Amino acid sequence: MSDNRLTQTEQSLNLPSEKRVKIKINGIQVEVPSGENIIEAARRVGTEIPFFCYHARLSKGDAANCRMCLVEVSTTAPDGTVRKMPKPQAACTMPAAEGMVIETETPALVKDRKGVLELLLINHPLDCPVCDRGGECPLQNNTLFYGPPTSRYIEEKRHFPKAYPLSEFVVFDRERCIHCARCTRFTEDISGDAQLGFLKRGADMEVGTFAQTSFISKFSGNVIELCPVGALLSRTYRFKARPWDLLTQRSICSQCSNGCNIKLDYRVNQLQRVNARLNEAVNEEWTCDKGKFGHEYVSSPERLQTPMHKRDGEWVAVDWTEAYRILVGRLKTSGVSVAGIGGAKATNEDNFAFQKLFRQVLRSPNLDHRMGRYQGPTNSLMHNRFGYHTMGNAIADLENMQTLLVLGADLQDEQPMLFLRIRKAWRFKSATVVYANDHATSETTNVSDFAAANLIYKPGSEIALLHGLLNVLITENLLPENPALDLTALKRSLVEWTPERTEQETGIPASEITVAARLLQHSPTAIIVGKTVTEHASYPDIVAALGNLVTLTGNIGNLNVPGLEVNSQGAADMGVLPDVGPGYVPTAETGMSTHQILESAADRMLQTLWIVGADVVNDYCDPELARRAVENCPFVVVNDLFMTDTARLADLILPIASVAEKDGTYTNCERRVQRIYRAFDLAPDIKPDWLIFTEVAAQMGGEANYFSARDILRDIGEKVPHYAGITPKTLGESGVRWNYPATEPKPAAIVPVTYTAPVRETLSV
């Protein structure tokens, strides 16, 4: 649908400008970027201008509607005469220009602000005592500082039903709405689902969804935080607490690999709500609904409270001494017939202790955190060719790309923040997006909404598609010159992949393939690869074909295969892999991959299986095998928060701390190491994973010199080259993105890839 929208490039409010201009604000001379709005410019001199509707990340087209930020503006003509504009001007959209003189505190403006607030409040119900927003409400705050003490309004106010359930997560109180258009702009500018809009007009105007249907969005929770009054509220948090009674702890969202910065608001050791925390490099100030409303589990009464041992088919609560006795006894008799699965949801510290226990104490190389289909060699897949394992780009880099190819990903589900970045690149920075997947989606927001080319290919024909794209780029001579590359073999292998041939194989019309290929000539182009591809049987071949594309278009650093779990990156960094140790250093002995572990357990070849925070019975790519493995293994120990289906089949369950109850670090998909903090107290019989591993190691006679997660981080900093210099101090508020040590650039190489039409898919293990 993108071709319908010429207006895609709404300019954001603050265009970075090279040019600086001198302006005067309340008599203070200041130099600001030309075109910067006056609210931001005034902040530079410590002057606060009140506002409601202004938001730096939302387009300015619908801003300037609350009229709270009115200031007096005078302009200086080239001849030096200063002329005051007859009307006060909205600061939020007023671009700074040379010689501008701004007054923000004149008596007239004081009266104007009183006037605006009086008008905003005439129809506002003033039910602050029962409003969740009370105490953190911009309308309250501005009224306190700038408002009139009383109202002269004696007519009847507008009335609407209270607490209309707009969606699963959001309630809407129309009476409180001040029509600032932040939520409607959010759904148009940021999330792109355009589910909220203004209906009717004048004083009857209201925010609504189409025909009073549900507000369906992956990002609906953000409008709660954006709303400057108590009109849009969280259903889960409603009437739960007063904001001033909440304690807040910084944290990282545990729902996916994007690593959104969040704040946990809790009270009496109960999580009450999750709000976004600003991190320009990761989530800016957004969360997805999974993250905002998906953390209730930490305060769930279903949480496991003590270790449990299965005796004669019955679960018996045991204390830790007993649990360790059983476990250690078991481990001692198992020898090296021990394997560990999991870690993608645990912290770096947990993972480091996990692999250390296995490699140094149990002397078993059999550990793996991977749950997906690809479980082949770690370094050869991408690192040996491109110099990185997962994402070549930082998340924030994506918005500066000219072209973005999203391949095989339901990005709004898999990588919500990458989705928002890509959408931002398109909407605010005129990037072109090409979308290719093997199925169409009906989500209210998805990449195909704004993609310039939508390629829906037959499942399994990725390589054919990539060949077809490359064929067009080569035949139309759209590739940059690169004399170092010998393309003869490649050209020969691609000659048959004309758009028409590609159409036969992929089902995409030849004309669309040509159009999409032409779009890819503009550099920089980043490629984001998703689950459809990574779960594909010929995933390594697709990566090889993608490698040819990025090499030939000069985007070798711009291939991105982000992980899926909160710490799948960190688990790999820490060496929870059968073939590499911490820092991707190949190990002397290659252990079994997850699949091999499960197969050997299913074949009753494995003595003891330790599953760390993974519900393999449900989440493994071959659940049936996982079930057989857990059932057939003589002893299975599970670290988990809940009695999962996997735990139910195990022999020993160890209750572990959640994200809100432990310290540590996660590494997100772009390799950003970020801290989590303990928010509230652990129940007495719950332990963080790392402590379990450390204590078991000690009881097994290994070294046990960790007394806190910080100790482990210090050890990681020493042992893992990529993590050198990473300490709690250097991580700070927004984390550190680690980089591969500078090495000789690898010679660009072309790897001809043969395409085989999809047959019945088999596991590529």
Next chain:
Amino acid sequence: MSPSNNLTERPREPKPAPDRERRFSAQSIAELEEIVTHYPERKAACLPALWIAQREYGGYLTTSAIQEVADYLGLSYAEVEGVATFYTMYNLRPRGRHHLEVCTCLTCAVLGAYDIVHKLEHELGVGIGQTTADGEFTLSEAECLNFCGAATVVQVGDRYFTHITSENVMGLIDELRRSENYTPAKLADAIVKILIPGSGESGGGSSDKEALQGAPGPML
């Protein structure tokens, strides 16, 4: 006429998504595609498309009508509903066969428009915004119709009736009862036709000739 209205009633809970319906005829789609070519982007055809929908859906816009417009133009449903509810000429609930819009703005107001409204309310037995039981007339007040020189003006469908007074208004009503013209759907149809280049000779017809000749005496 059923009072049911899927756009303006106010439920306590969100409703399930309505069924999608397709009522645009092949000709309507052709008209819409012609209109789309007038603009550099499809979105601009939103108002014309809503007029087409208003015609195809019998003089008022249902949720399906809005969905159909949004789907053709690649817009979000909420956006199109926002447009449809902004403009007063899009009907969000069924209208009578004739929609009487009595201008009661300044000039008409001082020249007796309210007398006409009262007369009509009394004679038709309906209030403002209501439709007669036989589905014949819907009575509305209109803001300035901008033919103040011919006050009072009553718009019915695509036609302005001028110099209406409380004395002669019932004559108009009788005339309308007999007339097949000036219905909401015909208004929408006329507007759609006007948007299509080359349709000038096909339409207008007697209605605007009359308007030309019948303009008030002092004006000519």
Next chain:
Amino acid sequence: MGIVNLLFKNRLVPNIEEIEVYEAHGGYVGLRRAAGMERQAVIDEIKASGLRGRGGAGFPTWIKWNGLPKNYDAPHYVICNADEGEPGTYKDRELMLKMAHTLVEGVILAGYATHSKKGYIYIRGEYVEVAWQVRKAIDQAYKKGYLGKNILGVEGFDFDCYIHLGAGSYECGEESALMSSLMGERGNPRLKFPHAPLPTVQGIWKAPTLVNNVESFCAATAVMTIGGEEYAKLGTEKSKGTKIMSVSGHVARPANYEIELGTPLLELLREAGGVTGGQLKAVIPGGSSVQIVPADRLDKINLDYESCGANGTLLGSGGFMVFNDRTDIVLLMKRTSEFYAHESCGKCTPCREGTRWLYKILDRITSGNGQPGDVELLLDVCSQIDGRSYCGLGDAACWPIVGAIKSFRPEFEYWIKNKRSPIGENALPPTPERVNPLLTLTAA
């Protein structure tokens, strides 16, 4: 001074809406003349005429025409604002109904002068009969080669003209809201200079855009037909040419009168046959948005931009409404405020909340519940809207009320004190009896 039929020259010619008749009466002469000139010369001709925008604000037309980038190849547009909605005004209606060709010619002229390829005539949705005439005029112009490719044989003079019909919104007569509406959005105003580039730099679809009123385009045709210098001989020093005044209300011969700018107000009133139904009480000279002028000050006013401005009112769009002494100014203002409350788009706080509040106060006063201090409250609420709103609608909603209080304050105080009209039982406009006054005008 007085009546000068320039745009209305052929008003009485039978079948003037047919292109052959129009051509026989000097039609498309201006366009032919322009097509033989340099594009800049056309703008200079408009400049020489001193023509100012006839939509209400009176902005010099040539500056807009000149403001579009020269020799600009990317798309840019000419838009005719035919969303006539100002209460009391119906000049564009008659112009389009009878002089549709004059308008089309003016739009093509502007297209030539600004090198635009596309023009849109945005006509309000209610004007169906009018729009048919414009449709016919455009179709005939295409047939005669005044529209299309290489117009009049001038290489590269391509121009297409489209009609866009509104759907009922006064706000869409505001230039930027009109662009929103034309782009298929709600008729909300858009950011204006200096918050955003001028429309002539970045208007509709982010392309340079020229927006003029119907009468301005017709006047441009007249200018190009008779020559800028000739046109400039009409009118006063600063207000050149003629203006069509839509006379209505308590007047013997309500109609559109084309007057030379600078004509004394009372002369127009005489031309229209004088007041009917009683003594003259007040005149609103430029549409409902301008301040009402009581009878005793009318002799000071000449109908031009400067004289109206000097006398605390505006020439506006030329909606000349005459009220006799049966008119109750408070009731009139209540009806005016109802109009603005109904037409406010709702985008900005002062207008959305303020216009409805003003209406509620006036409604309360005129239902006999006025309170001491209400007049001051009205003035203060007006001061909170005027100049603070996003677009001019908020200002326009306040000026008539402030003006009425300035000139007729005793009537307001009489209402508040005595709970009834100072005029008596038969005051105009009558108060409608309504069950729920606030809901009647909402879109049903």
